[in-house]
Amino acid sequence: MSASLQAIRGMNDVLPAETPFWQWLEAEVRSLLAAYGYGEIRLPIVEPTALFERSIGGTTDIVEKEMYTFADRNGDSLTLRPEGTAGCVRAGLQHGLFHNQTQRLWYLGPMFRHERPQKGRYRQFHQIGVEAFGMEGPDIDAELILMTARLWRRLGLEDLRLEINSLGGTAARSEYRNELASYFSAHEACLDDDSRRRLLLNPLRILDSKNPDLNEVIAGAPPFDAFMDTESADHFAALKAMLEANGVACTVNPRLVRGLDYYGRTVFEWITDQLGAQGTVCAGGRYDGLVEQFGGRATPAVGFAMGIERLIALLQARGSAAVAAGLPQVYLATVGADAAAALGLAEQLRDAHPRLRILTHCGGGSLKSQLKRADRSGAGHALILGAEELAAGTVAIKPLRGQGEQQTLPRGALDAFLDAL
Numbered sequence: 001m002s003a004s005l006q007a008i009r010g011m012n013d014v015l016p017a018e019t020p021f022w023q024w025l026e027a028e029v030r031s032l033l034a035a036y037g038y039g040e041i042r043l044p045i046v047e048p049t050a051l052f053e054r055s056i057g058g059t060t061d062i063v064e065k066e067m068y069t070f071a072d073r074n075g076d077s078l079t080l081r082p083e084g085t086a087g088c089v090r091a092g093l094q095h096g097l098f099h100n101q102t103q104r105l106w107y108l109g110p111m112f113r114h115e116r117p118q119k120g121r122y123r124q125f126h127q128i129g130v131e132a133f134g135m136e137g138p139d140i141d142a143e144l145i146l147m148t149a150r151l152w153r154r155l156g157l158e159d160l161r162l163e164i165n166s167l168g169g170t171a172a173r174s175e176y177r178n179e180l181a182s183y184f185s186a187h188e189a190c191l192d193d194d195s196r197r198r199l200l201l202n203p204l205r206i207l208d209s210k211n212p213d214l215n216e217v218i219a220g221a222p223p224f225d226a227f228m229d230t231e232s233a234d235h236f237a238a239l240k241a242m243l244e245a246n247g248v249a250c251t252v253n254p255r256l257v258r259g260l261d262y263y264g265r266t267v268f269e270w271i272t273d274q275l276g277a278q279g280t281v282c283a284g285g286r287y288d289g290l291v292e293q294f295g296g297r298a299t300p301a302v303g304f305a306m307g308i309e310r311l312i313a314l315l316q317a318r319g320s321a322a323v324a325a326g327l328p329q330v331y332l333a334t335v336g337a338d339a340a341a342a343l344g345l346a347e348q349l350r351d352a353h354p355r356l357r358i359l360t361h362c363g364g365g366s367l368k369s370q371l372k373r374a375d376r377s378g379a380g381h382a383l384i385l386g387a388e389e390l391a392a393g394t395v396a397i398k399p400l401r402g403q404g405e406q407q408t409l410p411r412g413a414l415d416a417f418l419d420a421l
Contacts, residue, residue: 010115010123020326021312026108028154029128029306036147038104038130043087045110049077055086055262055290066113080112084129085262085287085303092133093296102134108308120278120310130284131303133291138235141266141286141302142242148270148282148304149248157314160281162248164268165256166236169229170289173264176227177204183221190217207255210277223254232265239266262287266302274317275310282306328359329381329421331374331400335367336387345385345395353418375400380421383414 007013014022030040049069056062068080081087084107092098092105108128115121130147132140145162152160167173180203188196191206195214198205207218228236243250250268258267267285275281284304291299334342339362346360359377361370367384374382380403384396395414398406409417 008123010117012122012124018312021315022308023326025155025308025311025315026128029108029151032147032151032154033106033130036104036143038106041088041091041105041107043081043084043091043107043109045081045112046078047081047087047090049079051086051090052079052082054293055089056083062113066115068112068114082111082113084109084111084127084305085131085290088129088131088303089290089294089296089301093291093294098133098291098296098299102132104130104132106130118278120275120307120313122309126308127305128308129303129305131301133299133301135302136288136300138239138242138266141239142246144284144302144304145243145248145250145268146246148306152270155311155315156318157311159274160270160272162243162250162268162270163253163256164239164243164250164266165253166224166228166232166266167257167264167285168224168227168232170264172224172227172229172232173204176222176224177202179222179227180204180206184217187217187220190214204257207257218255225254235265258283258285262290262293264288268304272310272314275313278310280307281310281314327378328357329379330356330358330383330418331377331379331381332358332360332383332385333367333370333374334361334385335370337385337390341390342385349414349418352415356418356421371398371400 033040049067052067053063062082067082070078072078088105088107092103097103097105106129108126110124110126112124114123117123130144132144145164149162152158168176181199184191184195184199184203184206188199191199192209192211192214195206195209195211198209206214207221209218240250240252253269256267256269257263258269263285265286265288268283269280270282271279272281273279282304284302286300286302288298288300291297291301332342332346343360346358349356349358359374359379361373365373367386371382380399380401382398382400384398386396389395389408393411394408395411396406396408397414397417
């Protein structure tokens with residue numbers, strides 16, 4: 001195939017063999033969020049470029065290097081969304097969701113960043129985002145973290161560790177930035193080009209550098225503890241106590257700052273060692289000033305986003321019920337029977353068993369070839385409808401995964417057999 005007809009680099013097709021993992025994960029997340037009282041909001045993929053410049057921060061890598069930005073036919077600057085929080089805040093303000101209200105919202109969909117593609121990091125990637133507005137106490141921070149911990153248990157994912165930190169209030173962060181600027185200026189010869197640029201724009205983000213050559217100089221940076229305001233310190237202490245009381249282990253990482261400028265106070269990440277360099281599968285924190293920054297009233301807010309591709313990679317690595325959830329349970333083969341009768345039987349079975357996953361053979365062929373297709377489909381059983389079975393009002397059932405011998409049942413007894421599946 002011509003290179004011009006290939007998918008864009010870093011933007012991947014999700015093939016039928018993979019979609020059961022996606023569908024299963026999304027269904028589990030939907031169920032869990034509904035149980036916690038979160039409502040789904042569906043947001044545009046394209047937003048005004050200014051939305052992200054104001055929220056994420058003009059000095060971040062996302063805005064400076066990674067956004068897909070273009071002018072439309074009216075000359076307006078538009079951007080494919082690189083993250084979901086800014087659009088969620090914009091929608092909340094536009095539709096009056098925050099005025100004297102609390103909101104628990106979630107969304108799902110593709111995001112776009114022009115990064116160097118690698119395992120677990122793509123130019124079109126998918127996130128599940130969860131946002132809570134109007135609640136300032138640490139209890140809502142704790143609820144979000146407890147909810148993610150429950151999700152890992154439901155998905156059967158182990159070996160995820162939680163790291164948390166507090167970035168304090170606005171005044172404390174400003175004072176700390178000045179201290180960091182002095183420290184890193186004294187060590188400027190040790191910094192890479194990216195960190196020198198950050199030194200001029202936002203020295204706090206040097207702590208977020210992934211360059212291993214900077215580990216030593218970053219480790220020597222002054223800690224934030226001395227600058228933490230009392231209110232933020234109390235908030236953080238209460239959060240840690242709530243997590244401990246509910247059996248969620250965590251590690252305080254004083255270098256955890258996240259890559260977006262709108263964060264303050266609580267930040268957290270769930271991390272795995274099973275995905276190489278791209279080990280963060282879920283991350284978030286507080287952004288209490290963002291609604292006001294967009295022109296609304298001061299509104300406390302906290303949220304997180306999960307990378308679907310990274311969670312799928314973990315599910316695939318360990319095996320998962322998602323595979324079975326996407327496969328047909330039965331495969332209907334027909335030999336010598338009228339095709340219309342076979343399709344009619346399939347429709348009757350779907351009427352009687354709405355959740356039955358049944359794949360009907362189409363296109364003819366010998367029984368042997370049909371059973372080969374049945375086996376490749378992943379179905380547990382083949383239903384065989386031949387001329388004899390049709391005349392006798394029976395159906396033959398052949399186990400495909402070693403669950404016993406082939407048997408023939410009257411049509412009336414077939415329902416009970418399928419119910420047991």
